[in-house]
Amino acid sequence: MGMNEYGVAIGNEAVWSKEPYEWDTGLLGMDMLRLALERGKTAYEAMHVIIDLLEKYGQCGSCEYPGEWGKANYHNSFIIADPHEAWVLETAGRYWAAKKITHGVYSISNIYTIENDWDEAHPKLVEHAIEMGWCNSKEDFNFARCYGDYWAKDSPNPGDMQIRRNASLELLKKYYGKITPATMMMIARDHHEGTRVEPRWGAPETFWATVCMHDNPKSGYRTAASMVAHLRANMPPLLRQVYWHSFSVPCVNVFKPFYFHGVKVPANYAKGTSTYSSDSPFWWANRVKLLCDLNYSVLAPVTRSVFDATEEWELKRAHTYEAMALQLIKSGKEKEAVKVLQQFVDENCQRIEKEYKMLNEILPEMIKTVKINYLYLDYLKDWTSKKGVPLPLE
Structure with missing residues (x-):
């Protein structure tokens, strides 16, 4: 996922074809x-940059940090937006289909x-599917059904992925017409609460893939980071x-705003490898x-109480500073104007840095009192020992 200085925002998901x-x-x-x-x-x-690259080079590549899981290969689905329009681009090898989103809401997974x-x-999208025997004619062609490989070796359970996509789409439909950055943050934290697939014992111990994704012994995948892209057509480039x-x-972290056109990100935000470091x-x-x-x-409620207050503070101040x-x-x-926004970003990051350091100190102390209660403790011990993360696991 990412955004550029022109207000183009892109998210992508792994799919299997x-x-x-x-x-x-x-290309990855x-x-x-x-x-x-x-x-x-x-x-x-x-x-069309993606389409041109796709048709010229094809796609492959692994979605894992070198040496983590082996060859976890995939093809791609993209959601691409700017302040004026949005597209969904889904790909299978060098073949692709694209849909312009002209009304309502949409989500991918x-x-x-x-x-x-x-x-x-792709000009031969349907013809190729017929040649491969995936459908009989143009009339019964269905891109998702023909090109998708829902039981591929490297793919997650397709039922999980369908549930996850349905969850995000249903939440977007629920709030359609009144969606704000805060709404999107809430949706990003969803664990199917209040539904028939709500986690049985808690978010980190769910049996289903959730919007806010947690890892488990069978799947090391979890949400690595989240982005809410707030795009506004009626604003000057800086805003x-x-x-x-x-x-x-x-669900246990905090969103913070960043701007473009001269407003800088703190230098220490570039720090971070696959091994734990206390200054990252x-x-x-x-x-x-x-x-x-x-x-x-x-x-988690203790952590949320800290970060909820911070996000409320940020959202109010964003309106004022902007x-x-x-x-x-x-x-x-x-x-x-750049200086004003830089001050806002710096103050937010400084506050959040203090809160991270505070939580990293008080949560281990709280664990001594409340004790460990985690279903996948052996998995966590193994993972943290490989990464060098200091945790009170005994």
Whole structure:
């Protein structure tokens, strides 16, 4: 996922198709995403950057950090938006279908969603499916049904992925017409609460893939980070897009706003590898998640009480600081507007840094009192020992 200075935002998901992987030249989904953000000034341009790359090089690549899980290969689904329009692009090898979202809401997950209602497609999309015997004719062609490989070796359970996609789409429909950045943050934290697949014992111990994804002994996949892209067509470039970002699983983490056009991200946000380091915000957030896992029902509410207050503070201040910046821009003082937003970003990050450090200190102390209550403790011990994460596991 990512955003560029023109207000183009892209998210992508792994999907699994019947088309072969191209090991020699195939591009990783995140490679195509980065290149699209580098070269595309609109959602449509960015989409066609991906399509051109796809048709020229094919796709392959692993979605794992080197040496983590082996060859976890996949093809890609993208959701691409700018302040004026949005597209969904779903791919299978060098074949693709694209749908323009003209009304309502849409979501993607690790499963194909486009069936027979696309706006653009590979010129031989249907012909190839007929040649391969995946359908009999143009009339019974269905992109998701024909090209998807729902029991591929590397793929998750397709039922999980369908449930996860349905959950995000249903929540978007529920709030359609009144969706704000705060609404999107709430949806990103969903664990199917109040539904027939609500976690039996708690979010980290769910048996189903949730929007806010937690890992378990069978699947090491979890939400690595979250982005809420706030895109506004009626604003000057400095205020056209806001990148609300959260590390790790958002249910026990905090979103913070960033801007473009000269407003900088703190330097320490670039720190972070696959091994724990105490000076990395990425690892501060992930350690908070791991600590909360040890007794989620007790520790997650404590963590949320801290971060809920911070997000409320940020959202109110965002309105104030953006209004100040807008007035400065209208007065021809854009450099001063950048300084105002930089002050806002810096103050947010400083507050959040203090909160991460506080939680990383008090949660281990609380565990001594409330005790560990986690179903997958052996899995967690193994994972943290490999990563060097200090946790009170005894």
